[in-house]
Amino acid sequence: MRAVRYYGPGDIRVDNIPEPSITDGKIKIKVWRCVHAINSKYEVAYPNRYAIARTVCGSDVHAYFIRPEASPTATTPHPITGETLPTVMGHEFSGTIVALGRGVDNKKYAVGQNVTIEPVISCMKPTCPQCTSGARNVCPNVSYVGAGGFGGGFSEYVSLSPEYVHVLPAGVSLEAGAMIEPLSVGWHAVKRSSFKPGDRALVIGCGPIGLFVLKSLQALGASWVGVSEPATERREMARKASASTVFDPLSEDVVSETVRVTDGGADVVFDCAGLQASLDTALQAVRPRGTVVGVAVWEKMPTLNTHAIQRKEIMLTSCNGSNDEHPELLQAVAAGKIKGLDELVTRKIALEDFVEMGIKALINEKNKHIKILVHPQKRLETKL
Known part of the structure; x- marks a missing residue:
C-alpha cells in the first residue's frame, strides 16, 4: 500500500509498504481521509465505499522542520512501540472497519462501521503514576499513532488495538470524525x-x-x-x-x-x-x-x-494534547452541541500532494486554511 512516511526534518516521502494484515486483537481500518487544511478548488474523487478521513495537523508542519519529541530516531526505537524512523504519519483520522481480528468484541465493533481514532500512546505500566491516575497524556514516554509508530492515517490501511478506536455515532460524517482528535x-x-x-x-x-x-x-x-x-x-x-x-x-x-x-x-x-x-x-x-x-x-x-x-x-x-475525551466529545457532537465541523475542511488532496499542497500550503497560506483532508487513493483531480 502507499503511505506518507517521516524520515526526518525535510524528508517526507510517499512510499510503497506492506499492507497491514489482520491479527488477533486488532481492528483493520481502510483510510478514507486524514486532516491537513482548507479553502481550495482542488478536489479528489473518492470512488470506494470503505475509507478513512485524515487531516494535516500543525504538528505535521512542525515535524517538517524539527523532529518531534514523540518520534523515535533512525537508530533509537520508541520505548513503547519499538519502532524506528521512518514511521507512517497522520494522527487525526477516521475510517471504516474492514476486518476484525480474533478476540475483538464483535458486539461493539463490526465490519462497515465508521470510526475515529484516539491516537494517544502511553506505557500503561502499573508503575507509571500518570497512566494509573488517568493522565495518560503526560506519561513520560507519551507518543501518538502517526508519530511514534503503530501506523498512521496518511496510508491506505491501519491495524490498531480497540483502545484506539471509537465508533462514530449515526449522523457524524467521516470528515467530522477526522477532526475529533x-x-x-x-x-x-x-x-x-x-x-x-x-x-x-x-x-x-x-x-x-x-x-x-x-x-x-x-x-x-x-x-x-x-x-x-x-x-x-x-x-x-x-x-x-x-x-x-x-x-x-x-x-x-x-x-x-x-x-x-x-x-x-x-x-x-x-x-x-x-x-x-x-x-x-x-x-x-x-x-x-x-x-x-x-x-x-x-x-x-x-x-x-x-x-x-x-x-x-x-x-x-x-494543557498537553487530550486525555480520554473522545467518548464524551462524540456524545456532544452527536447531540448537536458542536456543529459545523465539516465546514472547517478547506482543501482535499491526495497522498502524493501531502508536502506541496498540504505542508507547504499550511506554511505559505496558513491564514486561508483550517483543515486539509488527505485521501489515500491515487490522484484524481477535478477543477471546480
Whole structure:
C-alpha cells in the first residue's frame, strides 16, 4: 500500500509498504481521509465505499522542520512501540472497519462501521503514576499513532488495538470524525481550566485549535466568548463560528475592551498563539483570581510577568494534547452541541500532494486554511 512516511526534518516521502494484515486483537481500518487544511478548488474523487478521513495537523508542519519529541530516531526505537524512523504519519483520522481480528468484541465493533481514532500512546505500566491516575497524556514516554509508530492515517490501511478506536455515532460524517482528535485538544483545554457554565472566556489566536477551543466553550455553556486574531481570514472564521466578539489586536485594545465587555476581565483566557504578546495580553485581560491556560506549543520560551500573576492571584495552567475525551466529545457532537465541523475542511488532496499542497500550503497560506483532508487513493483531480 502507499503511505506518507517521516524520515526526518525535510524528508517526507510517499512510499510503497506492506499492507497491514489482520491479527488477533486488532481492528483493520481502510483510510478514507486524514486532516491537513482548507479553502481550495482542488478536489479528489473518492470512488470506494470503505475509507478513512485524515487531516494535516500543525504538528505535521512542525515535524517538517524539527523532529518531534514523540518520534523515535533512525537508530533509537520508541520505548513503547519499538519502532524506528521512518514511521507512517497522520494522527487525526477516521475510517471504516474492514476486518476484525480474533478476540475483538464483535458486539461493539463490526465490519462497515465508521470510526475515529484516539491516537494517544502511553506505557500503561502499573508503575507509571500518570497512566494509573488517568493522565495518560503526560506519561513520560507519551507518543501518538502517526508519530511514534503503530501506523498512521496518511496510508491506505491501519491495524490498531480497540483502545484506539471509537465508533462514530449515526449522523457524524467521516470528515467530522477526522477532526475529533484536534477538537479533543480544545475540549481538553477547557476541561483543564477552571471554566464553568456561564463563565466569560477570551481566546487569543484563532487558528484550528483556537477555533476548537471556541466551539468547546460554546458547547459547554460559556455566556460570552471573545476572540483576538490579527489575520482577517481567521477573524472571519471566528465570526462564522458565532464568537461573541472578535478583536483585531493590530487596531484594537483587546485588554481594555475585554475588561469593559466582561465588567472586570474574562474568567478564563486561552492562549492559543504562543507569543510573548499573547501571554502578556492574557495576563492583563483575565479577571483577578481568573485562569490563564497555555494551549499553544511554544517555539521560544517567554518572559513571565510573575508580578501580574501574584498581584491578581491568577491561576496559570496549561494543557498537553487530550486525555480520554473522545467518548464524551462524540456524545456532544452527536447531540448537536458542536456543529459545523465539516465546514472547517478547506482543501482535499491526495497522498502524493501531502508536502506541496498540504505542508507547504499550511506554511505559505496558513491564514486561508483550517483543515486539509488527505485521501489515500491515487490522484484524481477535478477543477471546480
